[in-house]
Amino acid sequence: xxxxxxxxxxxxxxxxxxxxxxxxxxxxxxxxxxxxxxxxxxxxxxxxxxxxxxxxxxxxxxxxxxxxxxxxxxxxxxxxxxxxxxxxxxxxxxxxxxxxxxxxxxxxxxxxxxxxxxxxxxxxxxxxxxxxxxxxxxxxxxxxxxxxxxxxxxxxxxxxxxxxxxxxxxxxxxxxxxxxxxxxxxxxxxxxxxxxxxxxxxxxxxxxxxxxxxxxxxxxxxxxxxxxxxxxxxxxxxxxxxxxxxxxxxxxxxxxxxxxxxxxxxxxxxxxxxxxxxxxxxxxxxxxxxxxxxxxxxxxxxxxxxxxxxxxxxxx
Amino acid sequence: xxxxxxxxxxxxxxxxxxxxxxxxxxxxxxxxxxxxxxxxxxxxxxxxxxxxxxxxxxxxxxxxxxxxxxxxxxxxxxxxxxxxxxxxxxxxxxxxxxxxxxxxxxxxxxxxxxxxxxxxxxxxxxxxxxxxxxxxxxxxxxxxxxxxxxxxxxxxxxxxxxxxxxxxxxxxxxxxxxxxxxxxxxxxxxxxxxxxxxxxxxxxxxxxxxxxxxxxxxxxxxxxxxxxxxxxxxxxxxxxxxxxxxxxxxxxxxxxxxxxxxxxxxxxxxxxxxxxxxxxxxxxxxxxxxxxxxxxxxxxxxxxxxxxxxxxxxxx
Numbered sequence: 001x002x003x004x005x006x007x008x009x010x011x012x013x014x015x016x017x018x019x020x021x022x023x024x025x026x027x028x029x030x031x032x033x034x035x036x037x038x039x040x041x042x043x044x045x046x047x048x049x050x051x052x053x054x055x056x057x058x059x060x061x062x063x064x065x066x067x068x069x070x071x072x073x074x075x076x077x078x079x080x081x082x083x084x085x086x087x088x089x090x091x092x093x094x095x096x097x098x099x100x101x102x103x104x105x106x107x108x109x110x111x112x113x114x115x116x117x118x119x120x121x122x123x124x125x126x127x128x129x130x131x132x133x134x135x136x137x138x139x140x141x142x143x144x145x146x147x148x149x150x151x152x153x154x155x156x157x158x159x160x161x162x163x164x165x166x167x168x169x170x171x172x173x174x175x176x177x178x179x180x181x182x183x184x185x186x187x188x189x190x191x192x193x194x195x196x197x198x199x200x201x202x203x204x205x206x207x208x209x210x211x212x213x214x215x216x217x218x219x220x221x222x223x224x225x226x227x228x229x230x231x232x233x234x235x236x237x238x239x240x241x242x243x244x245x246x247x248x249x250x251x252x253x254x255x256x257x258x259x260x261x262x263x264x265x266x267x268x269x270x271x272x273x274x275x276x277x278x279x280x281x282x283x284x285x286x287x288x289x290x291x292x293x294x295x296x297x298x299x300x301x302x303x304x305x306x307x308x309x310x311x312x313x314x315x316x
Numbered sequence: 317x318x319x320x321x322x323x324x325x326x327x328x329x330x331x332x333x334x335x336x337x338x339x340x341x342x343x344x345x346x347x348x349x350x351x352x353x354x355x356x357x358x359x360x361x362x363x364x365x366x367x368x369x370x371x372x373x374x375x376x377x378x379x380x381x382x383x384x385x386x387x388x389x390x391x392x393x394x395x396x397x398x399x400x401x402x403x404x405x406x407x408x409x410x411x412x413x414x415x416x417x418x419x420x421x422x423x424x425x426x427x428x429x430x431x432x433x434x435x436x437x438x439x440x441x442x443x444x445x446x447x448x449x450x451x452x453x454x455x456x457x458x459x460x461x462x463x464x465x466x467x468x469x470x471x472x473x474x475x476x477x478x479x480x481x482x483x484x485x486x487x488x489x490x491x492x493x494x495x496x497x498x499x500x501x502x503x504x505x506x507x508x509x510x511x512x513x514x515x516x517x518x519x520x521x522x523x524x525x526x527x528x529x530x531x532x533x534x535x536x537x538x539x540x541x542x543x544x545x546x547x548x549x550x551x552x553x554x555x556x557x558x559x560x561x562x563x564x565x566x567x568x569x570x571x572x573x574x575x576x577x578x579x580x581x582x583x584x585x586x587x588x589x590x591x592x593x594x595x596x597x598x599x600x601x602x603x604x605x606x607x608x609x610x611x612x613x614x615x616x617x618x619x620x621x622x623x624x625x626x627x628x629x630x631x632x
Contacts, residue, residue: 022353023458026543028391028527029357029450031458037338038354040433041345042400042449046440075344084358086447088404117356124362126442131402133358133449134345142339142347211344227342 002095020137021082021115030117032082034137041072041134047127055170058097060189062104062130068214069134070112071193071267075212077143077202078136080113080195086120088129101130112195140202147209148228148272154288155271155278157194159242160217161256162187164263168252181248191267197281198269206277211270216262218307221270221296228272234288236261236300257300262307336453337398337431346433348398350453357388357450363443371486374413376505377446378420384530385450386428387509387583391528393459393518394452396429396511402436404445417446428511456518461543463525464588470548470604471587471594473510475558476533477572478503480579484568497564507583513597514585522593527586532578534623537586537612544588550604552577552616573616578623 023031032038045065047053053061066083073080085105089098098121109116114134166188169177177185193212201207209228213220218234225231239260249256271278278284291297298305339347348354361381363369369377382399389396401421405414414437425432430450482504485493493501509528517523527540534550541547555576565572587594594600607613614621 023460027458027460027462028388029355029394029452031392031454032354032356034350034354038348038350038451039345040348040398040400040449040451042358042402042434042436042447044402044404044436044438044445044447046404046438046442048441049438072344076347078345082356084356084449086358086360086402088360088362088442088445118358120358120360120447122360122362122365124442124445125364126362126404126440126445129360129404129440129442129445131358131360131436131447133356133400135354135356135451136345138347142343144339144343146343 021117024115024117025119030082030084032117032135034081035139037138038081039073039076039078039136039138039142041069042131043069044129044131046129053128055174056189058100059104059107062101063108063190065130065132066105066108067191067193067267069132070108070114070195071212071214073134073136074193074195074198075143075210075269076136076138077140077198077210078138079199081135081137082117083109083114084118084133085116086131088122088124088126090128091123091125097128105132112193143198143202143207143210145209145211145224145227148224148230148290149208150230150290150292152208152272152290153275153278153286154232154234154290155273155284155286156217156268157197157283158266158268159240160213160266160268161245161260161263162242163191163265164259165245165248165256167265168254169248172252181244184242184245184248187242188265191265193267194269197283200281201271201278204277204280206274207271209272213266213268213270214264216264217270218261218296218298224270224272225296231291231294232288232296233291234296234298236298236305238285238287240285261298337433340431340433341435346398348433348451350397351455353454354397355389355392355394355452355454355458357385358447359385360445360447362445369444371490372505374416375420375423378417379424379506381446381448382421382424383507383509383583385448386424386430386511387528387530389450389452390509390511390514391459391526391585392452392454393456393514393526394454395515397451397453398433399425399430400434400449401432402447404438404440404442406444407439407441413444421448428509459514459518459523459526461525461527461540464540464544464546464606465524466546466606466608468524468588468606469591469602470550470606471589471600471602472533472584473513473599474582474584475556476529476582476584477561477576477579478558479507479581480575481561481564481572483581484570485564488568497560500558500561500564503558504581507581509583510585513599516597517587517594520593520596522590523587525588529582529584529586530580532580533586534577534612534614540586540588541612547607547610548604548612549607550612550614552614552621554601554603556601577614
């Protein structure tokens with residue numbers, strides 16, 4: 001890899017500074033002028049740990065890493081500002097590897113309203129590493145994990161479990177997965193963080209808490225309940241499943257509802273709000289209720305489910 | 317490595333949120349309330365590429381990585397705000413490795429006035445990787461690379477070349493280096509970015525540009541000259557050398573002046589200002605002048621020096 005050549009080409013991808021990005025790539029640091037408090041998060045994705053380059057393209061990997069960081073901004077109810085991307089590129093890799101990753105990052109950043117304002121490029125004797133820092137602006141108020149109250153609805157955006165099933169299908173037979181289940185595969189490769197929903201929710205007074213589903217719905221639910229000092233009852237029969245999810249899961253001997261409860265990587269939002277308070281925001285489904293007793297009770301077909309693994313499905 | 321246990325302990329290191337850190341470690345993202353535009357930079361340091369764990373401790377590595385990112389904030393003339401730290405920890409490493417690195421990061425952050433507000437921890441089949449994102453607040457105006465004007469003084473903070481000599485001494489004989497040259501060794505292991513100087517300079521109207529010396533004085537000088545469309549003459553005889561630098565360099569068959577011109581990793585600032593304009597800020601030395609002709613001319617003992625390598629000394 002010719003670092004200077006790649007850096008010059010990468011810089012071209014991020015030069016379009018936005019209204020709130022005063023200074024982008026090319027100086028010691030970027031300069032941003034947010035309209036409110038700044039929300040900041042960083043996430044690292046490593047080849048062989050968080051993704052596998054044999055199951056997605058380098059551009060997909062960049063896109064996914066960006067979506068993961070942006071999802072944290074969405075979960076705080078903040079709007080888009082800037083992305084900083086740090087790549088560790090295996091020694092001897094061709095220039096097109098970092099360029100493809102950066103193209104995926106720039107595509108995701110552009111789609112979600114962020115400007116790529118800076119970054120870092122280094123070679124490594126290890127595998128490809130992608131660290132994305134996402135910066136957002138909190139134009140309403142931050143939606144934190146601590147704030148869920150007994151009696152709140154537990155709501156979820158989109159169709160949880162789709163990404164985990166997409167990954168399972170890819171692992172089983174990549175070619176067949178792409179042909180037969182493009183929606184599920186895309187949910188894993190090119191997830192869409194819920195920025196618009198987060199922003200809209202942060203403006204509603206009865207919305208109390210939010211988190212994004214990165215490790216698995218039940219596990220991430222637990223983080224909010226712990227931070228809020230409450231518990232929850234979840235009715236698994238109300239989980240909104242992606243079209244074709246049940247059949248796709250069955251073809252692998254898996255259960256689509258279990259995928260929705262424990263599969264990670266969806267980047268959907270879990271939302272905690274007074275009954276009806278989140279109604280103006282489309283695409284949310286009520287899946288349970290916050291309780292004053294601690295712990296999570298999941299029921300299915302009227303019976304209590306014991307979840308063998310709360311650890312979430314693996315990422316790769 | 318027990319990730320959850322390490323994360324819980326790491327979180328303890330960063331919990332002391334400051335006045336401008338509304339929400340620190342423990343939620344989806346940190347929330348910051350800067351007093352002006354936000355300055356943002358990210359830097360990755362990889363074991364075997366940017367440092368060697370046999371030449372410094374894990375805590376030193378964390379400190380150095382943080383100093384490197386903070387130095388970019390200093391070069392923009394901004395004040396401290398927050399640090400996000402992303403660690404990639406080799407599979408099988410003991411918990412004390414990431415904890416020591418984080419202790420170094422927290423020590424540096426505290427010393428430089430930053431709050432560790434977030435981060436990420438993952439295992440990797442590769443070497444230890446440390447990605448530090450530093451966020452600062454621009455309370456005056458950003459000092460960029462583009463702005464140097466013909467006739468400006470070229471000034472430098474501190475004693476450039478000290479870190480490169482410290483590293484060369486460590487490589488030659490670590491035990492002897494630590495005992496005989498503690499100041500030079502410390503310059504490499506625990507560099508002190510020039511935040512106070514940067515902030516003070518950004519408030520002075522006749523100061524036109526700045527950059528931090530990370531790759532080597534002549535190389536980083538070139539970045540400012542390119543961005544400003546000017547050239548410079550540097551008088552190497554005026555370079556302020558660290559005490560003992562000449563003798564230490566000679567003991568290795570090296571030249572202290574060459575170390576000052578091409579050695580990286582000092583995190584000193586190069587400053588471009590109207591003659592006298594930077595005088596209120598202590599610790600700066602005039603080493604040359606900006607010219608309207610392009611390119612860099614370095615003289616020593618009245619004769620023009622040709623620098624064999626502009627690429628800077630290696631980092632490790």
